[in-house]
Amino acid sequence: MNNQLSALLVEKSKKNYRNITQLLAEADQCKVQLDCVATYEDGIEAIAARRHQIYMIADDLGRQDLSGLDLLKEAIASGCNSPIILLLAQEDPHKDVQAIRAGAADCLIKSQITASGLIRNLRYALERKCVEFELLQSNARLQTALTNSPVIVFNQDKELRYTWTHNLPAYFADKAVPGSTDHDIFSREDAAALAKIKRRV
Secondary structure: OOOEEEEEEEOOOHHHHHHHHHHHHHOOOOEEEEEEEOOHHHHHHHHHOOOOOEEEEEOOOOOOOOOHHHHHHHHHHOOOOOOEEEEEOOOOHHHHHHHHHHOOOEEEEHHHOOHHHHHHHHHHHHHHHHHHHHHHHHHHHHHHHHOOOOOOEEEEOOOOOEEEEEOOOHHHHOOOOOOOOHHHOOOHHHHHHHHHHHOOO
């Protein structure tokens, strides 16, 4: 991972902006070029410009109708692929879950942020995003390779339940639905024999 990062902070409070700036200045593991905007509208515009590697958004942007979580959702819906971290004024497990489900890379409590911890969160968020991108590319290549291919591919979990299938013959495709097992498709003897083989893998 590069030791120099570019980040955007969307934060209405000048005090909080100074705190984040000071924490980043104290960290010696990585240099962060931090820009800041103070409003929802400026945040959307700056994120749309795609000039930063990572984004931090304060949940409280001084508006009753729109929050930092709303900004995060709008940014992702508009095609932002860079990691976004939501900054909360206080612990809120419900909002944590909402943010992660909406696509946030992480949620941090402002009062609990440390210099080393912040750098670690930024770098880990970037690393996870890179891994996600590589997985998407890998899946896209696999899908391209399987298109119009006679190869049969399927996946089963540890309990040997089918989770997904590709290119199964019609007879099997009707039965090998997510959650089904070989016992739903084959005779008892054949299913037991298949399970014995698969559990060796």
